Amino acid sequence: MTSKERVRAAFEHKTPDRVPATMQAVETAWDKMKEYFRVETQDEVMDILEIDTRIMDIPPYIGNKKPDYVNANGEVVHTHPFGQRYVEKWNGVEYNNHTIWRPMQHVETMEDFLAFHDWPDPDDFDYEAVKRFCDKHKDKAIRIGWPGPYQVFLEMYPAEQFYMLMADEPDLVKAMLNRYSDFYMELYERMFEAGDGAIDLIRPCDDYGTQISLLFSPQMWDEYFAENTKKLVQLAHKYGCYYLQHSCGAVRPIIPNLIDCGADGLEPIQKVKGMEVDSLKRDFGDQICFQGGVDTQRLLPFGTPEEVRRETEYIIETMNVNGGYILGPSQDFEGDVPVENIIALYDARKKFM
Structure with missing residues (x-):
C-alpha cells in the first residue's frame, strides 16, 4: 500500500498492511530531530520515521501585512492574517505566541457585529501553493485544515465574552460563527479545487474539552456548532475527502454528536477520563476512525523508550482492529520529548508488520 492508500483504508475501516502514522511537532522538537538524524528538513525526518501524512493547515498568506511595532513593554507586536495581535514570549524552551488584542473584542451587540467588516479574506491566500504541495507528495495522504467552527474564532473574539454571550445573546453568537464559517468554507473549497482530488483529509481545529469535562453540554454543542460542522463535513465529502475532527480534552459525550454530523475521525485522543482507548474502540470504533493517543503530557517527556513502546503497542492492539486507527501522539511533540x-513510538509498529 502507498501511504495514501493506507490512511484511506483506516478511514474505511479496512485492515491496512500496517498501521498508518502521522506526526506534528513544535519547531524545537523538529530541530532536535533534524540534529539527531543529521538531516536538513522535516520531510527527511518524516521519511526516516515512515510517516504517512503530509500537512498544510492553510495556504501561505499573500495579503497585505500590517507592520510590526513595539509596545510600551518593549515587546515586538505582530499582527496575524486573521487580525489578532500577539507577542512572542520565551517559556524556557521556546517562544510561544500570546494574543494581546482581538479584532472583534469590542463587539457586544448585533449592531456592533453588523458594523464589523475586518474578516479574513479568502483572496489573501496562495492556492497555487496547495497544488505544488500535493504534487510534491503524490504518494502521501494530504491533510489540510485549521479553522473550524469554534476554536480559532476565539483568536478573533475574547473567550470570556463569548461564553457570556452564549447564555445572554445566542442569536449574536450564531451570527458571528456563521459569518466566520463563510470565510473558512470558501478558503477550504478553494484548497480542494486547487488540490484537484489529491487532498485526503481535512482537520478543523476545535478544542471542545478541558482535561476533566466538556466546555459545553452536548445540547449546547448541538445548538452552536453542529450546523457548521455538518457544512464542513458535506464540503469534505463533496471532494472525496474525510473529515477528521480535532479536539483535545474530555470530549467523549459529544462523540455521538460528531458521528451524527458525519465526522469520519477524531483526534488526538488525550489521556484523560472518558477517553480510554479500549472503551472508545468498543463503543465507537465501527463508526469513527481514531488518531493519536500516545500521551505527550507524562509518558513521552518523562517515560523511557521501553515504556513508550509498550504503551504504543497496547494502543495499536486495541485501536487498530479492522482499521479505524492512525498512530500518533496525543498532541504535537513538544521540545521536552x-x-x-519519538523513535520508540513509531518503532512500536514493527511488532504488527
Whole structure:
C-alpha cells in the first residue's frame, strides 16, 4: 500500500498492511530531530520515521501585512492574517505566541457585529501553493485544515465574552460563527479545487474539552456548532475527502454528536477520563476512525523508550482492529520529548508488520 492508500483504508475501516502514522511537532522538537538524524528538513525526518501524512493547515498568506511595532513593554507586536495581535514570549524552551488584542473584542451587540467588516479574506491566500504541495507528495495522504467552527474564532473574539454571550445573546453568537464559517468554507473549497482530488483529509481545529469535562453540554454543542460542522463535513465529502475532527480534552459525550454530523475521525485522543482507548474502540470504533493517543503530557517527556513502546503497542492492539486507527501522539511533540521516545513510538509498529 502507498501511504495514501493506507490512511484511506483506516478511514474505511479496512485492515491496512500496517498501521498508518502521522506526526506534528513544535519547531524545537523538529530541530532536535533534524540534529539527531543529521538531516536538513522535516520531510527527511518524516521519511526516516515512515510517516504517512503530509500537512498544510492553510495556504501561505499573500495579503497585505500590517507592520510590526513595539509596545510600551518593549515587546515586538505582530499582527496575524486573521487580525489578532500577539507577542512572542520565551517559556524556557521556546517562544510561544500570546494574543494581546482581538479584532472583534469590542463587539457586544448585533449592531456592533453588523458594523464589523475586518474578516479574513479568502483572496489573501496562495492556492497555487496547495497544488505544488500535493504534487510534491503524490504518494502521501494530504491533510489540510485549521479553522473550524469554534476554536480559532476565539483568536478573533475574547473567550470570556463569548461564553457570556452564549447564555445572554445566542442569536449574536450564531451570527458571528456563521459569518466566520463563510470565510473558512470558501478558503477550504478553494484548497480542494486547487488540490484537484489529491487532498485526503481535512482537520478543523476545535478544542471542545478541558482535561476533566466538556466546555459545553452536548445540547449546547448541538445548538452552536453542529450546523457548521455538518457544512464542513458535506464540503469534505463533496471532494472525496474525510473529515477528521480535532479536539483535545474530555470530549467523549459529544462523540455521538460528531458521528451524527458525519465526522469520519477524531483526534488526538488525550489521556484523560472518558477517553480510554479500549472503551472508545468498543463503543465507537465501527463508526469513527481514531488518531493519536500516545500521551505527550507524562509518558513521552518523562517515560523511557521501553515504556513508550509498550504503551504504543497496547494502543495499536486495541485501536487498530479492522482499521479505524492512525498512530500518533496525543498532541504535537513538544521540545521536552526525547527523540529516543519519538523513535520508540513509531518503532512500536514493527511488532504488527
